[in-house]
Amino acid sequence: MEYKYHCQHQAESFAKSIIPVPENYPLRGGLPEDFRTHFKRLCELAKNIYSDMAKQPEAFGLMLIDIESKDNNLARDGYRSIHRFVDTLSNFSRCGEVKNHQLIVSAPLFKESMRKRHGAVSNPVSKYELILSRLVDFGFVISDFDGKPFGKTVESFIVEYPEYPDIIDTMKTYCDCWNIIKTDRSSVKIWPGEFHHHFYR
Numbered sequence: 001m002e003y004k005y006h007c008q009h010q011a012e013s014f015a016k017s018i019i020p021v022p023e024n025y026p027l028r029g030g031l032p033e034d035f036r037t038h039f040k041r042l043c044e045l046a047k048n049i050y051s052d053m054a055k056q057p058e059a060f061g062l063m064l065i066d067i068e069s070k071d072n073n074l075a076r077d078g079y080r081s082i083h084r085f086v087d088t089l090s091n092f093s094r095c096g097e098v099k100n101h102q103l104i105v106s107a108p109l110f111k112e113s114m115r116k117r118h119g120a121v122s123n124p125v126s127k128y129e130l131i132l133s134r135l136v137d138f139g140f141v142i143s144d145f146d147g148k149p150f151g152k153t154v155e156s157f158i159v160e161y162p163e164y165p166d167i168i169d170t171m172k173t174y175c176d177c178w179n180i181i182k183t184d185r186s187s188v189k190i191w192p193g194e195f196h197h198h199f200y201r
Contacts (some may be wrong), residue, residue: 006069006078007062008054014082015050018043037172045167049085049138059128060084088114088131089128092159093175101165103172107144107154139163 003009021040027033053060065071065078091113096105114125125131129149132142143158144150150157161167 003067004064005057005062006065006067006075007057007082009067010079011050011057011062011082013061015047016053017048019048019099031173034166035173037082038164038166039174041164042167042170050082050166052083052134052138053085053178060134061127084125084128084131085134087125088128088135089171089172090175090179091125094179096159096172098169098172099166101160103159103168105157105159107150110157110162111150139185 021036021043023036025036025039027035053062057064061081061084063074063078065074065083068077091110092103092105095109095113096103098104114128116124129145129147132145133147136142136145139161141158141160141162144154145157159168
């Protein structure tokens with residue numbers, strides 16, 4: 001595809017970097033054997049979302065830096081804005097608990113996390129409602145969400161994926177694992193400055 005913005009090139013690169021999950025993918029102790037099957041579905045979903053992000057970056061609230069711009073700082077900011085998607089999922093996980101394939105999220109904690117950039121790669125995630133709207137378009141169901149930021153009266157909301165309910169459990173497990181690794185990088189043999197580049201791979 002022809003790129004108009006730097007972030008489109010990066011989003012498509014992210015989509016291509018998500019390789020098929022090997023059959024013998026090593027699992028952390030305590031995870032069920034069928035986790036691999038569910039993780040494959042999560043990876044496929046993420047790949048489709050990144051591909052869509054490359055086609056319509058404005059729908060995700062990405063920073064639209066012209067592809068002709070030679071300003072490396074702006075290009076880097078555009079690249080970082082791609083992480084709005086996974087930062088949102090990560091904050092779902094950080095602020096919620098799974099019960100019966102439903103992620104019950106504390107709305108105040110979620111909003112605070114999106115503002116304060118807890119463990120995020122991108123800047124604080126402004127206009128998070130754009131990300132939530134795209135998640136809904138991809139099959140997620142988010143209670144008390146009407147396309148706008150959550151109001152003060154919303155104490156919690158529920159995130160579901162009716163087409164494949166185990167996606168929610170898998171997403172929570174995946175994000176929890178990465179949140180642990182981000183605080184203990186001794187188990188990951190990569191240069192710390194490049195840690196976020198391996199987040200999806």
